[in-house]
Amino acid sequence: MSAAASTQARAGAATGRNVLSGALLGLGAAAFVDEVVFHQLLHWHHFYDKSTPAVGLVSDGLFHAFSWFATIAGLFLLADLRRRAWFSSSAWWGGLLAGAGAFQLYDGTIQHKLMGLHQIRYDVDLTAYDWTWNVIAVALIVAGAVLLARSHRRPA
Amino acid sequence: MIVLLASAAVAYLVAAVAVRRVGGWWPPERTACWLAGIAAATAAVTGPIAEAAHHDFRAHAAGHLLLGMAAPLLLVLGAPVTLALRALPVRHGRGLSHLLASPPVRLLTHPVTAGILNAGGLWLLYTTGLPHTAAVQFHVLAAGYLFTAAIIGPDPAPHRAGPRTRAAVLIAFLAAHAILAKYLYGHPPTGLPHAETGHPPTGLPHAGAGAGAAAETHAEAGAQLMYYGGDLIDAVLIVLFCRQWYRAADPGRRARTATARIPGVRPPRVPWRLPDEIREASS
Numbered sequence: 001m002s003a004a005a006s007t008q009a010r011a012g013a014a015t016g017r018n019v020l021s022g023a024l025l026g027l028g029a030a031a032f033v034d035e036v037v038f039h040q041l042l043h044w045h046h047f048y049d050k051s052t053p054a055v056g057l058v059s060d061g062l063f064h065a066f067s068w069f070a071t072i073a074g075l076f077l078l079a080d081l082r083r084r085a086w087f088s089s090s091a092w093w094g095g096l097l098a099g100a101g102a103f104q105l106y107d108g109t110i111q112h113k114l115m116g117l118h119q120i121r122y123d124v125d126l127t128a129y130d131w132t133w134n135v136i137a138v139a140l141i142v143a144g145a146v147l148l149a150r151s152h153r154r155p156a
Numbered sequence: 157m158i159v160l161l162a163s164a165a166v167a168y169l170v171a172a173v174a175v176r177r178v179g180g181w182w183p184p185e186r187t188a189c190w191l192a193g194i195a196a197a198t199a200a201v202t203g204p205i206a207e208a209a210h211h212d213f214r215a216h217a218a219g220h221l222l223l224g225m226a227a228p229l230l231l232v233l234g235a236p237v238t239l240a241l242r243a244l245p246v247r248h249g250r251g252l253s254h255l256l257a258s259p260p261v262r263l264l265t266h267p268v269t270a271g272i273l274n275a276g277g278l279w280l281l282y283t284t285g286l287p288h289t290a291a292v293q294f295h296v297l298a299a300g301y302l303f304t305a306a307i308i309g310p311d312p313a314p315h316r317a318g319p320r321t322r323a324a325v326l327i328a329f330l331a332a333h334a335i336l337a338k339y340l341y342g343h344p345p346t347g348l349p350h351a352e353t354g355h356p357p358t359g360l361p362h363a364g365a366g367a368g369a370a371a372e373t374h375a376e377a378g379a380q381l382m383y384y385g386g387d388l389i390d391a392v393l394i395v396l397f398c399r400q401w402y403r404a405a406d407p408g409r410r411a412r413t414a415t416a417r418i419p420g421v422r423p424p425r426v427p428w429r430l431p432d433e434i435r436e437a438s439s
Contacts (some may be wrong), residue, residue: 057335065330068387069323084407094323113411 014086015151021077022095022103028071030100031063034107059094059111067103094147101140108133157201157290165194171243172326180242181422191232201293213378220382223293224268224278228300237311239419257314267317267325270302275332282340303329307399308396310417319401326390326397333386341379 081087108130168190172182199205200223206216237256243248254260265267277299281292305311307322317325357419429435 010235045258056332057338061331061338062327063388065327068390069327069332072391072394073323073398076402080402080405 001007003059006088007035008015014081014084015088015091017077017086018088018091019095019148020027020108021074021081022053022092023074024070024077025074026096026099026101026102028067028074028098028132030107031067032071034104063103063106063111088151090147094144094151097140097147101137101142101144104140105134110138157293160200160294161194161198161201164175168234168239168300171239175239176322180420182239182242186234186239186418187303189230193227193230193234193408194223196230197297200227201290213375214381215378217378217382217385221385221389224274224300225386227297227314232260232303232304232309232311233409235418237309241312242420249419253312253314262315265302265306267303267306267322270299270306270360271325271329274299275329275336282336283343304393308393308400318437319390320396320414322397326393330386330390332429333390334383337383337386339381340382358420373409 078087078092081092169383172187176183201221205219205222209219224396237252237345240252246251247378273295277295307315309325429439
């Protein structure tokens with residue numbers, strides 16, 4: 001492999017690792033905010049409203065476990081990027097926003113609606129809540145995608 | 157169970173003293189971890205928490221976290237196998253390492269087997285209402301130990317599974333634990349508080365009144381304790397796991413000389429100082 005090709009391969013690995021670290025942390029942060037703000041501070045969500053089918057509980061448990069792991073692993077990956085001086089802010093932030101948006105969209109559509117895990121809030125008309133939730137999710141994904149495209153054009 | 161725990165504590169201390177007597181060194185924090193693990197397991201099987209666990213699911217969940225998660229983690233961090241290898245005469249030490257490398261032990265300490273033993277045992281215990289005998293307590297502690305050791309054990313493991321396998325098993329176990337906690341929230345376990353209050357174990361939630369409702373609140377609080385308490389201990393597991401990866405992935409690692417995972421002599425005390433980038437920024 002020529003020196004130029006190996007440099008290019010390393011830059012590719014660095015970008016991939018930036019996106020991965022950001023996406024893991026974004027997913028974890030979205031799940032964390034969901035847990036703290038909606039479950040514990042506002043008490044809008046229920047811990048478990050006992051009407052959930054088994055598949056919803058399994059999905060919830062897997063996502064909970066994965067996001068917990070992702071938060072910590074994402075931070076260690078970030079430390080590794082800094083150690084190697086590979087950190088690229090647009091790739092990392094792009095991954096973070098896209099990861100957070102993807103989790104929120106999955107939570108808002110599949111888990112809340114399709115699997116009926118729990119609702120955003122109880123005893124209110126849900127339409128506005130559901131739309132706000134999912135529009136924010138899509139906005140996060142779009143913002144992340146823009147940053148990722150930008151980092152692709154101008155590799156830092 | 158108490159006798160077993162007490163002898164484990166004594167054996168460890170004897171081994172640590174033996175290592176020191178021949179001029180070696182054993183990190184005192186490892187000894188502290190081992191003794192704290194023994195203490196956590198003891199608190200779960202005897203004393204006020206164990207007493208209350210018979211009629212209160214919150215105490216039961218606390219005991220379960222202590223025996224099945226906190227105690228195994230602390231015991232694993234005690235690195236008993238490394239200590240045994242250093243304390244035993246060479247001949248016995250060889251026997252021990254042959255035993256550890258043997259196929260049955262290899263199968264038993266594989267993360268997937270250990271994870272199934274651990275999570276499977278829990279599910280059986282709570283969904284079938286098995287009595288909490290000493291044998292069951294031993295299984296919970298032993299399976300917890302095997303699992304923790306398979307994921308983050310500092311002891312030598314001749315056939316340790318790769319980091320991807322270990323990460324996947326850790327996530328799967330975490331999920332199984334969270335799912336079980338939520339399941340128990342909706343379906344309080346049989347044979348626990350309900351047997352004494354006369355509340356039908358499989359009855360509809362909120363159907364009970366009086367004592368039954370109190371037991372149900374206990375069951376819900378206990379299930380939440382199990383969920384969030386489990387998360388807390390799992391976070392420690394994940395951090396330790398990631399830290400091992402972080403050290404192994406250090407690009408400058410090859411330049412340095414290889415050192416034992418657990419030092420055999422007291423490491424020199426390096427005074428702590430601010431990282432260079434912060435020093436530069438503040439000056």
